[in-house]
Amino acid sequence: MSDPPILYMDHPIRPHRSLSKRGMAAILGVLIAYNLILTVFMLAIGAFPVPIFLGLDVLGVLIAFSVSNARAQRGERVQVSHDAVTVLREAGERRQTLWTSPTVFTRVEIDRQDERVARVRVRLARRSLAVGAALGPAELAEFAVELQAAISSALAERHA
Secondary structure, eight states, X not given: OOOOOOEEEEEEEOOOOSSOHHHHHHHHHHHHHHHHHHHHHHHHTTOTTHHHHHHHHHHHHHHHHHHHHHHHTEEEEEEEESSEEEEEEEETTEEEEEEEEEGGGOEEEEEEETTEEEXXXXXXXXXXXXXXXXXXXXXXXXXXXXXXXXXXXXXXXXXX
């Protein structure tokens, strides 16, 4: 069995999360505590339907956070070896190959908008795939430079 190829780049790209799990737990805790206090008050004054809506409020926020966390787990991974450039979609433990092309024929295209990097694509002949959409403009520019350098390094090894 042969050794796996050397990876010149193995770059995971994940969307940024504005709230950590600890922060999310704190917000949910405060919301639940506030709603419990409000529920006790509403029951004391005889407003029996209000606690139902307060419970639905908490349920709605919990569902929204769950969806946000699930989307934060999705991302992509860009790998460059001397043989191929591969882009994988990752969702938890599942991986799906979106792109594979020979390194020697793969080009990196950088689209700029207002002096900022707007999009990075890998191209092979007439096919192309945008990568790094979850990155901000500065990070995307840095990623594009790293990707081009990885392809150049892989080609240098191939032709050495």
